[in-house]
Amino acid sequence: MRRTRWTLLLAAALAVPAILFGCASAPGDAETSAKAAAMLKASFKEQGQAKLDRLDQDDMQKTCSEFTGKAMPKDVAERIEKANLASIKWPADGKLLGDWKNGERIAQEGRGMQYSDDPNGPAGANCYACHQLAPQELSYGTIGPSLLHFGKSRGYTDENRKYAYGKIFNADAYSACTNMPRFGHKGILNEQQVKDVAALLMDPDSPVNR
């Protein structure tokens, strides 16, 4: 009798964490993620400039992968945004905008970082792949919002210039798990290139604002 009771108690004690864990994520979900990560490492080979370390996820990549299609708790989103905001390197000279003409070239350029790309060749941000920008360019994608009249409609303020530079440098600082790459943070663009693209959005003479 006594023995049965203890056994039941032990079973219940073991079951409680299992149930809690089960509520937090689908059964075996963490295990599946770990298996998937290991499978990935064995299923890719380095090629050109793309080495296997590209499969090592940072906190944002790992967390956002887990929460795709699920509601993300507010504190988790805030943690990601805070960490990414802190990582932004603001220009030492204080100038946030560069040359919009060069920004347009960067926005059009689709090459860069693919293993088929020359690591010393042109590397762009391919903004038009996902966004409408200058009205003359009709071949634009729709994964991101239209940025036509970005500066004109928002106002040519210091705050908006800072936002444009920061958003291009590290988009997750403003919106956790956004689809947009972190161009400055990941070294896709250098500081001057981030400034040039920011100018494409915020310079009153840029075709985006004309």
Add this chain to the structure above:
Amino acid sequence: MRLILRRIAPAAIFAFIFVPGVALGQSSAVDEIAKYRAALQDGNPAELWEARGEDLWKQKRGPKAVSLERCDLGLGPGVVKGAYAQLPRYFADADRVQDLETRIAWCMVTLQGYTDADAKRGVFGGPDRKADMEAYVAFVTSQARGAKMNVALAHPKEQEAYRLGEKMFYFRGGTHDFACATCHGEDAKRIRLQDLPNLTKTEGAQKAYTTWPAYRVSQGELRSFQWRLNDCFRQQRFPELVFSSDASIALTMFLARNANGAAFDAPAIKR
């Protein structure tokens, strides 16, 4: 026909994309591209790959000089008709879930005596060299045209492959933080003017999966599903996906299973 298409295609793409791009508006450009795609359906050079694949399939080849006619694609040795619509699947002899390309390579090893490395070498064709694998794939898939996609998740390894494929679909990494879901997780999105299927929904997965493999006009090549995944990851800025790797099969399992119920309709023709 292929030569003519090769010559016409770049001009046609130019005319349809760039000329209306100057003179007309966005919606007209999209309409014209739709017309261009419709025009492509008239004659599909994939038939040349299908015919070559059938011929190669029946030839005595490899160190053992036997044909692939006794290859078991899941419906029994020698049954090609409809087999592709039930792949990937678990094969007891290999104790592994295999997609079509992996299974063909398996048959090349076990029936014809090739080494595994030889069976998996040069599987994607280029300008100067046709790949036998792409011809085999064209032949086998053409024999499933009209068959209903019916991928089972009966065996535990099939279930595991599906779960891992799903994880992989949402896995964000690389320099650009991209996952498959970044471009294929929402309805009615485009990259430039290219429409993107939403592969998280049945309709999108069905439409996309049942139209691969495909003759790619811009490349003058028939492209297999392994190629499709390989090139997606290149653009995703990942390292190179290894042909017939576990990840490639798991992701194929996830997408193929999500296409269940739709009639298979490939090899297709695409831009």
